[in-house]
Amino acid sequence: MSNELAPLRVPSGWNVVYNDLRCSFHLEGDDTQNQKENLLVMTYPYYSKIIDLGWYPFRNEGEYCLVLTEYAEGVEHLGYWIDPIFIYKSAELPQIIDVINHVLYEVSRGRLL
Numbered sequence: 489m490s491n492e493l494a495p496l497r498v499p500s501g502w503n504v505v506y507n508d509l510r511c512s513f514h515l516e517g518d519d520t521q522n523q524k525e526n527l528l529v530m531t532y533p534y535y536s537k538i539i540d541l542g543w544y545p546f547r548n549e550g551e552y553c554l555v556l557t558e559y560a561e562g563v564e565h566l567g568y569w570i571d572p573i574f575i576y577k578s579a580e581l582p583q584i585i586d587v588i589n590h591v592l593y594e595v596s597r598g599r600l601l
Contacts, residue, residue: 491510492510492511493507493509493510493511494581494585495511495585496509496585496588498592499593501532501596502532502596503532505531506526506528507528507529508526508527509541509585525543525544528541528588529541530592532596535595535598536559537556537557537559539554539556539588539592540555541553541555541584541588550579552579552584553577554587554588556572556573556595557572558571573600573601576591
């Protein structure tokens with residue numbers, strides 16, 4: 489399986505703070521590349537939005553959790569949220585990539601605020 493970063497369609501205006509979301513993913517054995525809490529963090533300063541993606545609980549038997557929320561001015565770090573605007577959970581990598589791309593697009597168009 490490929491160890492490349494997962495393909496994302498990132499509209500202009502988004503900042504990638506952290507990205508370790510990989511194309512490879514399976515639950516068997518010791519492959520925990522995408523089975524960790526911090527996989528992707530992106531900010532959209534124009535609307536003070538942040539996307540956080542992680543795998544919960546850590547390791548096997550979990551699911552991806554994607555959160556879109558506002559961040560307080562000057563606080564663009566992991567885990568510092570005001571209130572979640574959108575939460576999506578799935579154990580399927582292709583689904584989560586599609587939803588990330590949709591959220592990135594909708595926020596950049598001012599429609600998911």
